[in-house]
Amino acid sequence: MSRRHPGTRMPKLAIGSASALVYVFFYVPVAVLVLFSFNQARTGGRWAGFTTDWYSALADNDRLLTATWNSLFIAIISTAIAVVLGTMLSLALDRRVFRGRTAAQQVVYLPVIAPEIVTGVALLAFFSLTLGRLNDMLGRSAQDAIRMGRPTIIIAHVAFCTAFVALVVRASLRTLDPSLEEAAQDLGANGWTTFWRVTLPAIMPGVLGGALLAFTLSLDNFVITFFVSGPGATTLPIEVFGQLRRTISPEVNAISTLIFGASTLLLTGALGIQSAVSRRRSRPDGDSGPDGAAVARPDAGLRNPDAGASHKSYPSNPQLIGGGKP
């Protein structure tokens, strides 16, 4: 029997209240934001009654809407590219042995720790230089010169998102039993088949987690985007910042509330699907003998062909979707 520490109650209380405070810290400002998006008062910190006017006004705020679509477009494209690049990168860093691997492993995380302002300024310098050269080469005049816009934002977002994806995917690669891939090869699978049918499904939680992280980071990035966006394309954070500088607009509260709601749904959905899949794959079935050695059920023969043929491709996808449906 372990000795009970006399001071056990005190730290327990302290830990409990500290945790509660952290949550207050997190969510009270968000609650205020949500509340004020339904506030009739245009300015100030007083409550003037409930309204949904600001949500309907959103439909007419072209600048905000354009910026939102821009942000979503950029986030989707850069996430897609970053997930592919980041996964490939982490596979190379983890599975291949090459000269300078350790250095490469360290340098990959530079974008994660480098101050965004540095990355932003560096990218600005880089794009001015390359776009200037490009315009000279193509003989573009000042009017129809290629400027910074969505492509440059996407390139910038891909750059830092890839590092984050690689970080998350490597973590799940490290916990992967290396003999899984050997088993696939042993059964006759070449490198590609092994990757698509065994490695990727096994690290899928990491890849999806990386994608979610990349999407969120891209969606709300301000500093780097500020430097590489042009007059042609602003993203939502930059547009919101611009509008707030002029006047505090309740429409900004409304769109922020919508985005907060959407990302909460996305996260909850992702977590729900993941836990449903892992439950399904680890739940012990109650309907067979404990050891199950020779417990052939009468329907076993009927179920067998179905089970053997229905999951011709790897079964993770259909389950992900199926498992998420209520």
Place this chain on the structure above:
Amino acid sequence: MEPNHERGTVSLREVTKRFGDTLAVAAVDLEVKAGEFISLLGPSGCGKTTTLRMISGFEHPSEGRVFISGRDVTDTPAHRRTVNSVFQSYALFGHMTVADNVAFGLRVKRRDKKTIEAKVHEALDLVQLLGFQSRYPGQLSGGQQQRVALARAVVNEPEVLLLDEPLSALDLKLRQAMRFELTRLHGDLGMTFVFVTHDQTEAITMSDRIAVMDQGRIHQLGTPVDIYERPASRFVAEFIGEVNMLEAAVVGGDGARTEVLLPSGHRLTCAPVGADGLSPGAPVVIAVRPQRVLLAPEGEIDPGGHAVVTGELRELLFLGDSTRGTVRLADGSELVATRYNEAGTHPFGLLRPGDRVDAGWRHGAACLVE
């Protein structure tokens, strides 16, 4: 010598594997017969797993050639070899059902649906897992996962089945049951099994032949009886079962017997060593199993048919199924004797610790090594 082209043979020719400066496998020669159950037995780090991995294709030998069914596969990648493996960790695909795991190899080889269905059914029947097709590996017990791993390998009808310590993750009871199951499977399939283990009991009870390995070399290759009764070296004798080791020196002998002298002053007659025997003065070790050692009051063992030494009985230890007596000889070396306990009788008669005793064994019960 031309490698044997019979389906299911494995030949290793002077196979060496180095990892940096470490010599993992040192010029191993091994001829595995078709349909044989052969065990690579040795302590961890002896090179047995590396040897197996050179047969499966996961390691490329630094030197030497590997033949499977007479074909040189040294440069053939693992996925094109006609062997299949059962891994220590089972390495089941957690995102696939049992049926999909077993069907994996056949699907990769693009066999038709009907054939796959039938073969998966047959393989699961063989390992007594019918009815578990739609389960996931995470829902199975260790023993069931083990059987899925077996089914997933044998469904491809490999020429050789490679097993890397497949029983080490199971608890004792299950391990014993799986030993019989593996032996039965080997009999049913008639496939060549190459089995890697550090457990001498597993190797002795299941194998047709055992290759005892240490430090990258095969110390002895033989049947379980050969290995147990006629160990070729001190290492083999010590690794397989319990054994008494008595240092001695050769003092004479001929092709039929060897005379040795123990440091305790006893002169014994032993079985001959090799064809040419050993020259007088050579140091040897007498290896004798504890269950072959008789204990009796001093002077009561017939020195005509037995090798006899005398000493003091130090200890009698009750082990449940047997009793273990320890005798100390004049030079301080110790000798262990074990005897099964029978109802109502004392296994060593009236002997008590502190008594002067004769410890002896029949000529031929001991062998000389080194």
